[in-house]
Amino acid sequence: MIKVRVHDRWPPGHIRTPAYIRGKVGCVERNLGPFNNPEQNAYRLDPDQHDLVRVRFTMDELWGTDAEHPTDTIEVEVYSHWLEKV
Amino acid sequence: MPHDHLSPSGHPYRADDDTPLTYWQTMEIAVRELLIEKGHLSAVEIQHQIDAMDARSPANGAKVVAKSWVDPEFKAALLKDAGSACRSLGFDIGPMHLIAVENTDDIHNVIVCTLCSCYPRNLLGLPPDWYKSREYRSRTVKEPRKVLGEFGLEVAPNIEVRVHDSTADMRYIVLPNRPPDTESLPEEELAKLVTRDSMIGVGLPKHLSELNA
Numbered sequence: 001m002i003k004v005r006v007h008d009r010w011p012p013g014h015i016r017t018p019a020y021i022r023g024k025v026g027c028v029e030r031n032l033g034p035f036n037n038p039e040q041n042a043y044r045l046d047p048d049q050h051d052l053v054r055v056r057f058t059m060d061e062l063w064g065t066d067a068e069h070p071t072d073t074i075e076v077e078v079y080s081h082w083l084e085k086v
Numbered sequence: 087m088p089h090d091h092l093s094p095s096g097h098p099y100r101a102d103d104d105t106p107l108t109y110w111q112t113m114e115i116a117v118r119e120l121l122i123e124k125g126h127l128s129a130v131e132i133q134h135q136i137d138a139m140d141a142r143s144p145a146n147g148a149k150v151v152a153k154s155w156v157d158p159e160f161k162a163a164l165l166k167d168a169g170s171a172c173r174s175l176g177f178d179i180g181p182m183h184l185i186a187v188e189n190t191d192d193i194h195n196v197i198v199c200t201l202c203s204c205y206p207r208n209l210l211g212l213p214p215d216w217y218k219s220r221e222y223r224s225r226t227v228k229e230p231r232k233v234l235g236e237f238g239l240e241v242a243p244n245i246e247v248r249v250h251d252s253t254a255d256m257r258y259i260v261l262p263n264r265p266p267d268t269e270s271l272p273e274e275e276l277a278k279l280v281t282r283d284s285m286i287g288v289g290l291p292k293h294l295s296e297l298n299a
Contacts (some may be wrong), residue, residue: 016254018200020227032183035255052254066263068229072247 003086004055006078014042017082018066021074025086026057029075037079051080142211146177147259148280150209151291152273154186155264168188168259187250188261189287191277193239195260196234196287198226199252206257210285217286227251237288260287267294 007024016038032054036047055078060070089290093099123128149173154161168184184206186270187195199205200223205213214223226233230247234240241247250258262284268276271294278297283289 016201018227018251018253020200032256037253052256053185063228066228068231069243069247072230072249072252074227074249076251077256079254 001029001056003027004053004083006055007082007084009082012038014039017078018076020062021055021076021078024053024057024061026061026076027058029054032077035079037081043057046079052077053080053083054078055067055083093136106168139212141181142208142209144226144282144285145277145278147206147210147261147282147285148277150175150177150186150259151261151280151285152277154261155268155276156273164261177209182206182208183256184209184248184259186259187248188263189263191245191263193246193248194234194287195248195250196226196230197250197252197258197260198223200224200227201251201253204252204257206259209257209284234288237283239289259264259285262287262291265291265293 003025004027005016005025006021006023010022030053032052034049035052037050038047040047054075056072056073056075059067059072059074062074091098118127118132122129122132150164153175154164155191160171163174164186165188168186169179169182171178171186172184187197189195198217203213203218203223205217207213222233227249230249231241234247252258262280264276265279268279271279279291279294281289281291284291
């Protein structure tokens with residue numbers, strides 16, 4: 001599986017990248033293809049298209065020693081402009 | 087008089103809700119009236135849409151799950167593209183993008199939307215209130231086993247809990263495991279075992295013994 005890191009960015013506005021995954025590393029579960037960028041769509045700007053990617057994180061990666069069960073997982077849809085390959 | 091505030095049934099009277107409209111309620115009425123005045127929509131069309139939304143129920147999702155239990159080809163199509171598979175069964179799910187996630191002997195799936203309250207309404211109807219609560223939304227990604235335990239579902243430590251945070255364009259439905267001893271049950275009866283909560287992942291389907299309970 002391809003490893004990716006979510007950008008640790010905190011811009012203002014309508015962002016659909018949850019705070020708890022920013023800066024975290026996960027694996028690509030599947031690529032869903034291009035979707036309108038909600039950060040522009042929300043303000044009725046002509047939206048760019050970005051691939052929407054389902055990324056799988058371990059609880060260990062997200063919560064560290066606070067993890068309830070470190071090997072459990074969370075899958076989140078992330079727009080590709082928030083991701084970089086590791 | 088200590089009982090003044092109780093109804094004859096012994097329960098407190100519910101407070102009347104005849105308070106002034108909020109900003110957003112006023113906005114909704116204004117937009118709706120403008121759309122009608124300008125001829126974009128009629129009041130009847132709006133009522134029909136409300137009726138259509140109210141008519142959707144978890145029974146639709148239950149039919150999809152039951153079909154996946156008896157028809158391996160359908161199940162494969164559902165896991166590949168759940169939206170198209172549901173449309174092929176005749177469900178009008180609108181433009182919804184749907185993903186079906188399958189429970190197995192090793193994985194238990196549960197759905198949440200941490201950012202708002204995204205829910206596959208077009209297939210399961212309106213979400214339960216708890217699904218929209220801040221508590222469910224924040225805790226399910228942090229301590230899902232504890233949350234599931236509060237729903238009465240203990241997941242064994244050797245089974246992976248997989249949380250799906252419905253943050254963007256997709257909606258999700260869990261395909262729960264088929265209950266034991268149901269090999270001879272017809273599809274329509276199987277559908278009766280599929281609960282709303284089992285399709286969100288906070289519960290399991292009913293057992294055969296609960297079929298008529």
